Amino acid sequence: MRIVVAEDSPILRGGLVGLLEDEGHEVVAAVPDAQALRKAVLEHAPELVVSDIRMPPTHTDEGLRAAIELREADPRLRILIFSQYVETQYASRLLAGSSAGVGYLLKERVMDTKDFMDALERVAAGGTALDPEVVSQLVGASNTRRTLDTLSPREREVLGLMAEGRSNAAIAAAMFVTERAVEKHVASIFTKLDLPVSSADHRRVLAVLRYLGV
Amino acid sequence: MIVARRVLREPFSARAGCTFVYCFCQPFVDVLGFAVVLAAIAVSTLSGGVLALPLTPLTLAFARWIGSVHRAMARSLLDVTIPEPHLQPRKPGALGFAWRYFAEPTAWRAIAYLTAKLILSFEFVIGVGFRLLFPVILIGMVAGGQGVPAVPVLIISIVLFFASPKLTELALQYDVYLMRRLLGPSEESLRIRELEQTRSNAINEAAATLRRIERDLHDGAQARLVALGMRLGRAERQLERGNTETGMELLRESRAETKEIIQELRDLVRGIHPPALDGGLEPALTTLAAMTPVPTSVRVGLTDRLPAATETILYFAVAELLTNSAKHSGARAVAVTVFGDASSGPQLIVTDDGRGGATLEGAGSGLRGLAERIRALDGRLTVDSPPGGPTTVSVLLPPEAGRAATEDRRTREGH
Numbered sequence: 328m329r330i331v332v333a334e335d336s337p338i339l340r341g342g343l344v345g346l347l348e349d350e351g352h353e354v355v356a357a358v359p360d361a362q363a364l365r366k367a368v369l370e371h372a373p374e375l376v377v378s379d380i381r382m383p384p385t386h387t388d389e390g391l392r393a394a395i396e397l398r399e400a401d402p403r404l405r406i407l408i409f410s411q412y413v414e415t416q417y418a419s420r421l422l423a424g425s426s427a428g429v430g431y432l433l434k435e436r437v438m439d440t441k442d443f444m445d446a447l448e449r450v451a452a453g454g455t456a457l458d459p460e461v462v463s464q465l466v467g468a469s470n471t472r473r474t475l476d477t478l479s480p481r482e483r484e485v486l487g488l489m490a491e492g493r494s495n496a497a498i499a500a501a502m503f504v505t506e507r508a509v510e511k512h513v514a515s516i517f518t519k520l521d522l523p524v525s526s527a528d529h530r531r532v533l534a535v536l537r538y539l540g541v
Numbered sequence: 542m543i544v545a546r547r548v549l550r551e552p553f554s555a556r557a558g559c560t561f562v563y564c565f566c567q568p569f570v571d572v573l574g575f576a577v578v579l580a581a582i583a584v585s586t587l588s589g590g591v592l593a594l595p596l597t598p599l600t601l602a603f604a605r606w607i608g609s610v611h612r613a614m615a616r617s618l619l620d621v622t623i624p625e626p627h628l629q630p631r632k633p634g635a636l637g638f639a640w641r642y643f644a645e646p647t648a649w650r651a652i653a654y655l656t657a658k659l660i661l662s663f664e665f666v667i668g669v670g671f672r673l674l675f676p677v678i679l680i681g682m683v684a685g686g687q688g689v690p691a692v693p694v695l696i697i698s699i700v701l702f703f704a705s706p707k708l709t710e711l712a713l714q715y716d717v718y719l720m721r722r723l724l725g726p727s728e729e730s731l732r733i734r735e736l737e738q739t740r741s742n743a744i745n746e747a748a749a750t751l752r753r754i755e756r757d758l759h760d761g762a763q764a765r766l767v768a769l770g771m772r773l774g775r776a777e778r779q780l781e782r783g784n785t786e787t788g789m790e791l792l793r794e795s796r797a798e799t800k801e802i803i804q805e806l807r808d809l810v811r812g813i814h815p816p817a818l819d820g821g822l823e824p825a826l827t828t829l830a831a832m833t834p835v836p837t838s839v840r841v842g843l844t845d846r847l848p849a850a851t852e853t854i855l856y857f858a859v860a861e862l863l864t865n866s867a868k869h870s871g872a873r874a875v876a877v878t879v880f881g882d883a884s885s886g887p888q889l890i891v892t893d894d895g896r897g898g899a900t901l902e903g904a905g906s907g908l909r910g911l912a913e914r915i916r917a918l919d920g921r922l923t924v925d926s927p928p929g930g931p932t933t934v935s936v937l938l939p940p941e942a943g944r945a946a947t948e949d950r951r952t953r954e955g956h
Contacts, residue, residue, distance in 0.1 A: 346774070441778075
């Protein structure tokens, strides 16, 4: 996959590039700020952008803003936002348009290379990857708590994994149950929360996220 | 000869003109102001005190305005700037209302000024009378021709004419003194201003420090730890795939990275509270001196240990001054001295043999920030740095900063 990396810390940028290359991806550009990111995307037309949020000059949210802009210009571009902090508000902004081919992960997720690669591939395939931390904040802050309380602990676990953007197969693997069991939980959740049932994974994620107030 | 010429010219100088106009106008403003005040008192008394209620606030506002007229005159004619007094914000409640409109000190002080000026109106006599006596006699002689007045009168008038500028200046000094005391901000309000200012500086400073620590952690240790984790993850993958050489290389890099992270955290901790300070100011300063590129001598002559807060302040003051010396002065040697006792307050002197030219005014000057911090503690920082050097920066802290050490020590050793 052709990837552009935007990250202001040289150490992290180098590490990320090394990691992606180890895994057989082609990093066509690695840039230190949002302005350079815009230029690099225009120039190299990558399939995926991996970008930090806080970057120079203001160190606030320029990475996120650039990513949203780039996606508006080209909806096929896949974006993986990569941050030191979890901010529900950032997730909401990122997912405002569509959740297809978008990811928001905490930086430390990279340490688990396999998980990180899974998330990357999911985003590349047009799916969603949301950090568990983000999901638990969403569930915690949700003003739909009372309905969420009607879910069984198992169902809540499934809901969380769905919100992260995982497929039934991945959820089954993570929970050590069969895919059939997951399907049953999913059906039950959708009934309890009164959500429209959809077969496409990313639509399902979107429904769950909308429900959680993103 | 020169003196004589100057004395002869003085009555015709611009300054003399200004003081003449000032002395001439003063009584009118005074009398007007005082008349209004008297009228208000009279009306209030006649009405049996009823009208005092609406009249007092108006009169006080008028007195404040008269005060500002005086200040404006002093500024434009005497070139003396009396700072504007601070009007205290109105406190809530009926008492606050009464205070604001009936007892507001700025206005009452202005009235006191008017009264003092009326009682001691020699300013007008000296500034205007002395100067006009001779010209009036001259005009009388030329126009009236009533005969020459007695010689002594003539001589006195001439002497007074030429002496009047000097005498006027003397009288004005007294007036300016009155103005500073009664029309300027009171010492109390100046002190409050100062405290407000230094307090807000201290708060901003603390916020900026926290922000800096957050940035340092975010960009430094935290980012490095993520990078370390990343590298370890890569090593794991490589080893899984059987690429032992690459995997081992990544592990070696990780170990080196860990060392750097520890070093960085150590530096950060030192910036928050240097562990060396626990052993006392002297060893901490000696350690600090050993880390500076410029050879630095340290002498600490204190009878007792200072309170922890004072030691920390002095330590960081020295750290900043040493950094300045190393960066800007090109010095070859620096001397750090700390001394003082309970009565005089702790004192710090840092001298280098560099090129000098350090000022407190320079924009973004570290010295200025340091001076602000010292001021917040009622201390004083002075810089003596002529071009060509040497540079001496002294910090004098108030005696309180040196006391309470025993009690403080007890709590410190308690845990």
